[in-house]
Amino acid sequence: MNQVALIWCLASVAALAVAAVVALTLRSRALGVKLRRAEAEVAQAQEAARHQVEAANSKLVQFQQEQADVIREAEQVAEDRTKGVLKGSARFLQSLAAEMTTLLDRLQREYGNHPVLKDLLEVRHANAQMARKAEGIAVLCGGPLGRRTKPASIYDVVRSAQGQIRNFQRVDIMQGSNVALKATAVAPVALTVAELLDNAATFSQNDAPIDVTFQRVQSNMCIVIDDAGVSMSDEDRQAAMELLSGETPPRLSGLGNQPKFGFPVIGLLARQHGFGVDVTGVSRYGGVRAVVRLPEELWTMEEIPPPAQDVPVSIRRNEGQPRQPQAVEPVGRTAHGLPKRGQRQTPIASVSDAGRRDDSSPVREVSPSRSRLAGFQRGTLLGREDEASSFEGSEDR
Template sequence: MSKRTPAALLGLGTRNWRVARKLQAILLIPVLIALVLGGIRVKRSVDTWQDADKAVRVAELVQAANKYANDAINERDVSVIPLLKGDRTSSVVTRARAVTDADAKLFDAAVARMPQTPGLLRRVALVRAGEKQLASVRANAFTSRMTGVQTEESYHAVQHPLMEISNELGFGSTNQASYGRTLYSVSLTQAAESLIRAIGTHLLTEDRSQLAPGELQTLLGSFSSYVYLEQVGLQEYAGAGTGDDTARLRKALTDAERRGKEQVATAQGQAEAAGKTFVVPPGLAKMNSEIASGKSPAQLAAQGITPETYFAAATLSFDAYRSVEVYLTDTALANSRSIADDARNDAVVNAAVVLTAVLVAFLLAAWVARTMSTSMRRLSASAHEIAGQRLPALLTQLTRAIPGRVDSEVAPIPITTTDEIGEVARAFDHVHREAVRLAAEQALLRANINTIFSNLARRNQSLIERQLALITNLEGKEADPDQLANLFKLDHLATRVRRNGENLLVLGGETPAQQWNQPLPLVDVIRAAASEVEQYERVELSGVPEAEIHGRAVTDLVHLLAELLENATTFSSPHSQVRVTAARLPDGRIMVEIHDRGIGLPPENLADINHHLAEPPTVDAAISQRMGLYVVGRLADRHGVRVQLRPGDQGQGTTALAMLPDTITYRAPGAAPDPDTLALAAVSDTRRPETFGQGFEAWDDEPTRRSRH
């Protein structure tokens, strides 16, 4: 036994591949390499896009957090004077708190969109812990329950966690840690400036005689500490930021100082115009130094340092720090969005390039394969068409039509090339012609056999007619009842022999030699059919409407009903009756029903019978054993009669249904509709199967019937 190598086995496997598949296999390796490399590049772009998208959501969170923190400490600062004066329902305080609450909602929305990283979740948890204290701080601010320093520093629990979220910024910058540190530094400086503004305003507003022992020293100590903390924040900002960051902050502070001088000049002009004395306050740094010295509000007012002038000057510095903070957060958000957009565009472009390259490769392979296999596909399609449609249709025509009247010419396959494919097409045309020639010869042979059947049947018919005439003559002369009964039996046997001869004529495709030229009542047609049955005395008629059958269909209908009655009497008890009923349906057709009380048939046999009744098969050896089935189907098809068998009533016996079309029936002249007949027609119509004429089984010949009975 020979052993094949894996390469040989692979060769045997690929040998049967189609041309298109082979070309695709050739392109598979470079396409896979392109897909892998392109996929890596697309994956990298998608990862960058996802990271940038996360950075965008972090920047939005930081932006919302900084605004929340800024407005929270601003709420504290603007609330100092009203709350120290006891005006707890001041509109200034209400508006500031409303702004803070609105910022909290925006922050919540940003938290819902943020990436769920451990660092962010930890920082947000710290913010939530501080937020829980905000309601208590607002209720107890600047009361006996919470001193001034406690009030001013309590906002730190909300503001500081919000400020620390800035450390998460910096995606896309040169140094992420440095960028977040810069933003945190300016936020810390702003927070220190806010505390300085709040405590300084407190020292300038409140009556120091009302302070608790040691509270003044606490306020002054905190004030000095936060002034120092502001300087630390500025140094941290200078160390973490770039030269541009330092220049930006210096410009913001310079602009704030210039606006402060403009405000002082405006206030001085207004005071002089009103005839009032106006003391020009010193700069913010000098104000902080004088307040830290512990001078009384009156002494400080003499130098122009009032709550209003100090708050205005400190607010300018506060806004300067805020502007730098906003610039940094906006820049981080813009950079993240730009990187996200670029990454998204890169991912889309890379994916499009890879998919386009793969698509072009497959289109190229398909085009080359199509140019190479067009002839083969045409050959395959033509071969399938010939085998599945043209040849079977031609064979059917040769089987059913008269030989010589069917065009047996073979249309060649439309391939005119002289290559191997063209040679195969010509060979297939030759096979096609040979198949048609053999079918034509078989059809001619079948026609000759049918002619033999017809000739033999007609010879037998003439002899049987003479025999029947002789028997009829003997019946007329016989007076002995027993002999007369025997002659009657002999008459019926001869009649059945004649019907078998007529069956041969039907097999041969012949029509009856004798036709009626006048219509005949339906009841007479049924009686004539019953007279041809051996056990005619068991046939019982009831409910037959007054209708007539066209003369051209009388002979065939008598033959058809006789075969059905023969079947009913043969396969039922000789002591039972075979009941024949008929009813005219509302649409003009007539339903004839033949009921027997026999052994019945299984459902699968009924289906087979009804199929052959609806579509009579071609004459072959099996037909000779089931002649009755073929004859009934042929006769029914000749006149448009639909015949079907179904189980009898209550599951006993079999019922044969014959639907006579209105083309061969009509109501007898002058006959009035019978109510009982109409009712019977309605019942019959409702009982007929929805798929009338489908399914069937064959009747066996006489020897077989005896063995079954």
């Protein structure tokens, strides 16, 4: 009896255990189904959310692009309008400088033997600097340079550039040259050399020399400018070469509160007219060596008149005697219209002869500063011609 009861108890327990296992299995399967369904729903929700995020990102990128385009267009409009205002102002200043040059020419013709000549030349020098700055701003804003129809000696072009900087006495042109720049290259090369000379004078001591030489390298004619200032760092050289390459048009907003127009203007001129400028070299004094490299398309080997000398010789005339124009001997012309070099008939005074007097032909004594200014005056005859040509029939491009 006890055994039968025990067997029934064990059977009941086994049945309950089997029932529990079956129930747990069914429950587990149901939970698995629910879990898989939940995971599918979560994955579906994640996919939908991902698509929404991608759509939102796409709209954001599109909005940012549209915003950047609007900002860029607004900046370009502001840049163009600012350049237009500056170009008009610069042209007005150039016009005033040309008028002042004409007035100073007349005063020098009338009072050439008067002591006030020195002051007039100093005024002309200041006027030439103002005209150069205005011309550089005009070029940076898209304005044209002065138009020329005749070639010019590369020596005279450099002398013209020398006369457009403040400390022009420090510039020493070490040699002459029988190279003539073609008409289209005269104005851009003159402005380029003037900016490089001004840069050399600005970043060196007031008594430091600035040497200019001419070198022919293969088919290129090079104008080499050596200063005795502080050499540039590698970063400064790289930044300078980027500006001088002209590949990226300079923006007025990027010139700073104290804008430096020199290198951006040079870069534009070099790119427009096909010459190169390099400032990565070291000068003989340990400063910067700037090289203007002119390809053979911009110059020619033609005979040119000898350069004007430094000291004007003023001969006194009797009171009441009218000025008589001096007879000019005719000279031959080359195939390109340049005058041929003729034989010098009378010696031309040099700087060292400034204090000498000739009893047979009395002259006014010339002070050293006046001699230097007179040299500057003769060296800038070419620059005055450019100023005049800039306002005779020139039109904005």
